Amino acid sequence: MDDARIRTPRLAGRAAVTAGALAALGARAVARKLAHRSASAEGTAADLHRLGPAYVKVAQLLATRRDQLPESWCERLAVLEDRVPAPSAASIAEVLRRSYGARTPFARLDLEPLAAGSIATVHRATLPDGRAVAVKVRRDDVRRTLALDLALLGALARTAQRVPGLRRIPVSEMVGQVGAVVGRQADFAAERANLAKLRQNFAPDNGVRVPATLDALCTPDVIVMDLMTGLRPLRRADIPDGDRRDLVRQVLTATYQMLFLDGFVHCDLHHGNIYAGPDGTLVILDGGFMIELPDQVRRLFADFFVNLALGRGERCAEIVLASARRTDGCDRDGFTRRLAELVRETSGARAAQFSLVAFAGRLFDLQRRHHVFAAPEFVFPLLALLVIEGMVRDLDPDVDFQALAMPILDRAATGRLHARG
Structure with a gap:
């Protein structure tokens, strides 16, 4: 809508x-x-x-x-x-009835959810051949409610745009872009396509598993997929000390692959969407909040990240200025000098000493004070990192996530050189 x-x-x-x-x-x-x-x-x-x-x-x-x-x-x-208050069993049954009519494809379906999110509930079911599957049922009327909420936020953003201090910042455009992606989480056809693409991107990597969908049984309101069992939440209390280090590196490697190689990024890898599998793999269950980064955004974000890791603050400033939506009235020399100082302070810091929230806050403050207005598209890769950073810091505060990015960044740079050749 x-x-x-x-x-x-x-x-x-x-x-x-x-x-x-x-x-x-x-x-x-x-x-x-x-x-x-x-x-x-x-x-x-x-x-x-x-x-x-x-x-x-x-x-x-x-x-x-x-x-x-x-x-x-x-x-x-x-x-x-994963524990949002669930709708009534009658409401869930009504959505299933509208989807399948009187001829349900399930031999058994438990109306008590395995998990309940803001968009849908997930249920265990059994097919007539005995196969166990997960059934994701969209909440009744959630698309309308979500569309109205996003329209309200858009109206507030347009109002905020008239405030003198915010007129130069593309608040309305940023809210619109983020809102469009959030709104697509209620589009189950899009989510099925996202899951298929995510499975394809991670197919060569045995360290990440994504459930396959049973497309013949899916409807606009229901997604039927493989049931993934034996999952452990990626929380300190649920992961033994000996497993945390490897799992954190798998999370970061998968995220870096999406950001710097594939350009197809999951922006919502919170604890309800990513788990440790029983075989030591990562399992990504949800494909709703995903974004396809334009090639230029992916390349510039990768270049910024590698220069941040190497402590090249002046180059980071060049990238920010090159990617900015507007720089009229910008103090370029002052911005470059201040950002170089910030990069030198944070380069090589481990997660225990480095906070992406704090770094991003200082970066945005520098941009504001020096009249550098970033393109709204850059919110998505930042959002993906912000979501996983809390998980990384909780499980392994000593991980050097800048260093772990370098092999992926090298592959991205090599790929660009081959493409040019």
Whole structure:
């Protein structure tokens, strides 16, 4: 559903519902404060779920940042990665009935979800031949709700664009681009294509597994895929000390392959979407939030990353300036000098000493102060790294993720040389 089809009364109604949910959330927080009680994880998840799927996605990102938020809040928000309050069994059954009619293809399907996300629930089922499968059922009316929420955020961004201090920043364009990708998470045909492409990209690598979909059984509201069993969450409490180091390197290597080689990037690898398999592999279960990077963006991001790792701050500044949407009024010399200082401070730092959030914040502040406005497309590779950084820091704070990127970056550079030849 695009903005042109969203009628003003619907948008106003959704805004009223959102405002009511925010007011109720605030009232409950005040009541708990007066009663000297804290919110439970399930209570926090329920409050955010009432706001809608777009807000849940933001909370899922925040849940990975144990270095930035209190542990108690991360635990509460982490519930939203795979334990969002599920719809009723009747609602799930109705979606299945609309998809298959009276002739269900399953010999048995458990309406109690294995996992519940903001877009869909996942269920264990058995086919008539005895094969166990996972069945992903889209929440009823989630596409409409998500479209309305994104339209509201777009309207807020356009309003913010009129604020004098924000007029030079493409806030509306950035929200629009991110919103388009978030909105596609409710498009199951697109997700099936994403999973197939992801399987193809990782096919030569036995270290990453992606479930195959059973396309003959899929519908616009349902995805049927391989059931992956024996999975362990990539959390410190669930992974033995001896396995953490290798698994972190596998996560980083897979992410770098997507960023620097394939240009097909999963931007949502939180704990609910990526697991350790029983055979030591990584298992990626979801293909909703993926982006195809333009070749120029992929190349420039790779060049920035390699020069960051090598401490070449002046070259990093050249790349940022070359990729910027606007540089009118820019103090190029001042920006280059300050960014070079920042790169020298962070080059070669291990995860325990390096925070991507802090680095990105300082980089954006330099851009703002020196009138360098980055292209919105660069938010996606940054988002992919932001999501996994919290996981990396939790499992192995000493990993040198800049050094681990170098072999992938070398392959990317070699590929470009071969292409030119």
